[in-house]
Amino acid sequence: MAVVSAAPLLRSLDLAMCSMLDDGVCADLAAAKAVLPKLSSLRLPPRASDAGLAAIIGDHGGKARTVASAAAASGLGAGPESPVAGLSHLGLAMTGVSDATLGALLEAAPFLQELDLQGCNALSFRVVDVLVKHGRNLQRVDVRGNRRLRWDDAAKLVSGLPNLVLLVCDEALATERKLIAAAGPESVRLRAKPGLTVS
Incomplete structure (x- = not known):
C-alpha cells in the first residue's frame, strides 16, 4: 500500500473488490498517518478481520473520546483526533467486523453518514443497539x-436513527407491514433490492 502513502491528497479509497487483500491493508492504512485522516470515503476489502x-x-475508540472530552472540558485542548474522524462514507461489506469494533469505529468517525454492513456475519443482534447509540448521524x-x-430490529433502526433516509435491507424485512408503518410515509425509504423502494 505504498501507493496510499504516496498520495497525500487521496480523498476516496475503494478496496471492496480487492478480494486478495487482507489485514495487511488495514495495517498499511493505520501506518499512513498523513493520508487516513484526509479520507472522506473508505471501502475495505472483504477479507479484513475484526482485529x-x-x-x-487504534486507541481512538470510546476511551480516546472520553479522554478528549475531559481534556476539552478542562481547557487543555481537544486531545488526539481519530484517524478516521473525517470519514463520511464507510464500506465494511463482507468483513469480519464485530459489534464492539463497529461501535468504536462509529465513535471514532462521528460524522459518518453512510455505512455498508452488507453480509457482515460476525455482527450479532446487538448491532442495532450499537448503531442507534453511536450512529446518530447515519443517513444511509x-x-x-x-x-x-x-x-x-429494522424498525428500531428506522425509529432510532434520526437522520436516516435510506435503509437497505433484505426483502423479507422491507415488505413487513409493521416496518413500513414504522418508517412513516415520508421519513425513510426502505429498499430491499435495486428497483424496489417501499415507502
Whole structure:
C-alpha cells in the first residue's frame, strides 16, 4: 500500500473488490498517518478481520473520546483526533467486523453518514443497539445479508436513527407491514433490492 502513502491528497479509497487483500491493508492504512485522516470515503476489502479493522482506529475508540472530552472540558485542548474522524462514507461489506469494533469505529468517525454492513456475519443482534447509540448521524445504512436481523430490529433502526433516509435491507424485512408503518410515509425509504423502494 505504498501507493496510499504516496498520495497525500487521496480523498476516496475503494478496496471492496480487492478480494486478495487482507489485514495487511488495514495495517498499511493505520501506518499512513498523513493520508487516513484526509479520507472522506473508505471501502475495505472483504477479507479484513475484526482485529485488522480495530487496528485502523487504534486507541481512538470510546476511551480516546472520553479522554478528549475531559481534556476539552478542562481547557487543555481537544486531545488526539481519530484517524478516521473525517470519514463520511464507510464500506465494511463482507468483513469480519464485530459489534464492539463497529461501535468504536462509529465513535471514532462521528460524522459518518453512510455505512455498508452488507453480509457482515460476525455482527450479532446487538448491532442495532450499537448503531442507534453511536450512529446518530447515519443517513444511509445497508444491512442486507445479516441473518440475525428481524423486522423489529429494522424498525428500531428506522425509529432510532434520526437522520436516516435510506435503509437497505433484505426483502423479507422491507415488505413487513409493521416496518413500513414504522418508517412513516415520508421519513425513510426502505429498499430491499435495486428497483424496489417501499415507502
